[in-house]
Amino acid sequence: MSQEAIYLPSPEFVSQANVKGMEGYRALYQQALDDPEKFWGNLAETELHWFQKFDKVLDWSEAPFAKWFVGGKTNVCYNCVDRHLNTDRKNKAAIIFEGEPGDQRVITYQELHRLVSRFANVLKGRGLQAGDRSIIYMPMIPEAAIAMLACARIGVIHSVVFGGFSAEALKTRIQDLNAQVVITADGGWRRAKEVRLKDAVDEAVKDCPSVANVIVYKRTGSAVPMDPHRDHWWHDLDEGVSEDCPAVPLDSEHPLYVLYTSGTTGKPKGILHTTAGYLLQAAMTVKWVFDMKEQDTYWCSADIGWVTGHSYIVYGPLAVGATNIMYEGAPDTPAFDRWWRIIDKYKVSIFYTSPTAIRALIRQGDHWPKAHNLASLRLLGSVGEPINPAAWEWYHSVIGKNRCPIVDTWWQTETGAIMIAPMPGAVPLKPGSGTLPMPGVVPEIVDLKGNPVPDGNEGYMILHKPWPSMLRTLWGDPDRYKEAYWSKLEGIYFTGDAARRDKDGYYWILGRVDDVMNVSGHRLSTMEVESALVRHPHVAEAAVVGKPHEITGQAVCCFVTLKKGVDQKHDELGKELRQWVAHEIGAFARPEEIRFTDVLPKTRSGKIMRRLLREIVTSNTVGGDVTTLEDMSVLTRLASQNDED
Numbered sequence: 290m291s292q293e294a295i296y297l298p299s300p301e302f303v304s305q306a307n308v309k310g311m312e313g314y315r316a317l318y319q320q321a322l323d324d325p326e327k328f329w330g331n332l333a334e335t336e337l338h339w340f341q342k343f344d345k346v347l348d349w350s351e352a353p354f355a356k357w358f359v360g361g362k363t364n365v366c367y368n369c370v371d372r373h374l375n376t377d378r379k380n381k382a383a384i385i386f387e388g389e390p391g392d393q394r395v396i397t398y399q400e401l402h403r404l405v406s407r408f409a410n411v412l413k414g415r416g417l418q419a420g421d422r423s424i425i426y427m428p429m430i431p432e433a434a435i436a437m438l439a440c441a442r443i444g445v446i447h448s449v450v451f452g453g454f455s456a457e458a459l460k461t462r463i464q465d466l467n468a469q470v471v472i473t474a475d476g477g478w479r480r481a482k483e484v485r486l487k488d489a490v491d492e493a494v495k496d497c498p499s500v501a502n503v504i505v506y507k508r509t510g511s512a513v514p515m516d517p518h519r520d521h522w523w524h525d526l527d528e529g530v531s532e533d534c535p536a537v538p539l540d541s542e543h544p545l546y547v548l549y550t551s552g553t554t555g556k557p558k559g560i561l562h563t564t565a566g567y568l569l570q571a572a573m574t575v576k577w578v579f580d581m582k583e584q585d586t587y588w589c590s591a592d593i594g595w596v597t598g599h600s601y602i603v604y605g606p607l608a609v610g611a612t613n614i615m616y617e618g619a620p621d622t623p624a625f626d627r628w629w630r631i632i633d634k635y636k637v638s639i640f641y642t643s644p645t646a647i648r649a650l651i652r653q654g655d656h657w658p659k660a661h662n663l664a665s666l667r668l669l670g671s672v673g674e675p676i677n678p679a680a681w682e683w684y685h686s687v688i689g690k691n692r693c694p695i696v697d698t699w700w701q702t703e704t705g706a707i708m709i710a711p712m713p714g715a716v717p718l719k720p721g722s723g724t725l726p727m728p729g730v731v732p733e734i735v736d737l738k739g740n741p742v743p744d745g746n747e748g749y750m751i752l753h754k755p756w757p758s759m760l761r762t763l764w765g766d767p768d769r770y771k772e773a774y775w776s777k778l779e780g781i782y783f784t785g786d787a788a789r790r791d792k793d794g795y796y797w798i799l800g801r802v803d804d805v806m807n808v809s810g811h812r813l814s815t816m817e818v819e820s821a822l823v824r825h826p827h828v829a830e831a832a833v834v835g836k837p838h839e840i841t842g843q844a845v846c847c848f849v850t851l852k853k854g855v856d857q858k859h860d861e862l863g864k865e866l867r868q869w870v871a872h873e874i875g876a877f878a879r880p881e882e883i884r885f886t887d888v889l890p891k892t893r894s895g896k897i898m899r900r901l902l903r904e905i906v907t908s909n910t911v912g913g914d915v916t917t918l919e920d921m922s923v924l925t926r927l928a929s930q931n932d933e934d
């Protein structure tokens with residue numbers, strides 16, 4: 290082992306762990322490496338319920354279009370809900386919900402079954418059937434999970450759109466999917482204000498003729514206009530509906546959901562996940578990485594609108610019969626100790642959050658967590674971006690009291706499940722490293738030609754083998770799927786992340802190598818923000834880069850040239866453009882900085898030199914080779930004209 294800080298799992302943790310010691314980890318990893326089909330086939334048989342057994346584990350003959358558990362029939366909702374009902378879990382809490390205003394609900398597995406079955410019947414009553422598409426645009430309330438599970442129960446493909454996305458972003462997703470139904474709420478609570486979701490839906494569906502039904506859950510009780518032909522209150526449709534709705538046996542490869550994520554163009558990618566393989570790997574990683582036990586109270590603070598919410602609030606934890614905490618609102622409402630209060634109140638034992646949140650909470654001071662009893666915690670997790678060692682140490686000592694291992698989990702919307710992370714009772718931790726790959730995951734660090742780089746050197750991270758929870762394609766765009774992931778190095782999955790592997794085989798993720806920013810752990814493409822900016826009537830051209838940011842990891846920084854004749858004051862227009870982007874994409878995309886300039890630095894062939902812009906925002910100095918620049922003076926002007934508002 291090398292000289293950096295290393296944290297060994299404590300003997301107490303190891304003795305109770307699902308995977309004990311490095312031998313335990315290595316044995317699993319080796320089995321999966323030696324015979325992946327046998328490894329996953331055995332797990333699929335023992336860990337999932339099948340209406341009909343599969344006859345082939347993997348069909349990779351049409352690579353990169355994988356088929357897992359071919360010929361099998363199962364149902365994700367059945368696995369997450371029904372099969373627990375004949376066990377001691379019947380009356381166990383599946384979801385413990387706390388609303389931002391302080392309201393609480395405890396939903397047992399039995400109750401979840403009732404609510405999901407009823408809502409599945411509501412959907413059927415609206416004419417929906419297997420293969421149809423629903424959009425779920427909800428606050429973080431149990432009905433978001435209920436809607437997802439109800440869709441899965443009858444084979445309706447869902448697409449959850451994060452409640453922070455704008456009407457415009459919602460519209461493009463509805464249109465791309467040709468969705469028949471939108472499931473939403475009047476609004477939700479965030480920072481003691483109502484986030485009005487139904488208003489955004491109304492604006493979005495104006496241009497979405499495919500949407501025949503909008504189902505509205507009453508959460509805030511504020512007045513919302515209802516279109517008598519299209520809109521229905523959830524509680525009205527639910528009245529008198531049957532509680533009997535058998536889960537439909539679906540093909541292993543039946544599409545479960547589409548989740549949009551940013552790519553390198555302006556158009557988001559609809560990542561498609563299917564049924565059996567996705568669920569199996571989500572469930573297994575809950576056992577391996579979160580070391581889940583029957584008595585755990587588990588809390589993942591992500592929003593259900595991101596993949597973390599799909600795999601590690603809904604599908605993975607429920608598949609293994611865990612108790613989930615779900616919290617609706619902001620961490621600082623009413624005060625900065627809200628999260629620590631929740632952990633203390635419900636005796637949370639496993640807590641999973643993002644480095645951005647950790648850094649923001651560090652800034653508020655240690656007195657907030659110190660005012661609460663966090664002794665129930667036994668394991669902590671991190672996801673979404675690299676965690677800097679200082680934040681790691683704080684999380685470990687102030688929150689985990691030097692007792693709780695931290696699992697730093699690297700994965701992507703595309704991978705469906707955690708790919709690189711420590712098994713906490715086995716793998717020694719190094720702050721800032723995701724440590725070692727999960728069984729069945731074969732990463733490598735390579736150069737642009739695909740040659741492995743020596744340990745310790747930076748390179749591109751690739752994944753060698755297909756895995757059960759991998760994305761199957763991009764919705765409606767198989768060519769882009771091949772192009773975006775499998776063509777940089779022919780036939781090999783390109784993660785888009787730079788990384789290095791140290792001499793102990795540990796992976797250190799360094800960040801994206803493409804034009805994708807990571808703002809507060811949310812993926813955002815530079816192109817998406819650029820196209821939003823150039824839709825503004827005053828903007829001629831825009832170039833957007835990520836700028837290092839103390840709290841959010843990266844912040845959005847925009848270089849803008851204006852159309853001739855625009856003479857609005859820069860500080861005013863800067864404000865307007867920041868608001869414009871928030872309106873076009875969502876508040877989380879609001880630029881930190883708008884810099885106005887006469888011209889953008891371009892190569893002779895007319896390509897914007899983003900590398901230079903990145904250097905400008907990072908250091909305000911420019912080095913390297915700039916001989917291809919059309920106009921050197923542009924650079925100096927850019928660096929000095931800093932019109933932040």
Ligand code: WTA
Pocket residue numbers: 550595596597671672673674675676697698699700701702703723784785786798799800801807810811812
């Ligand atoms: C980054 C979120 C370092 C990475 C689950 C990846 C991370 C992108 C980590 C996927 C981590 C995620 N350490 N970087 N533990 N987790 N990333 O699709 O750049 O929203 O490619 O999935 O986030 O983001 P996505």
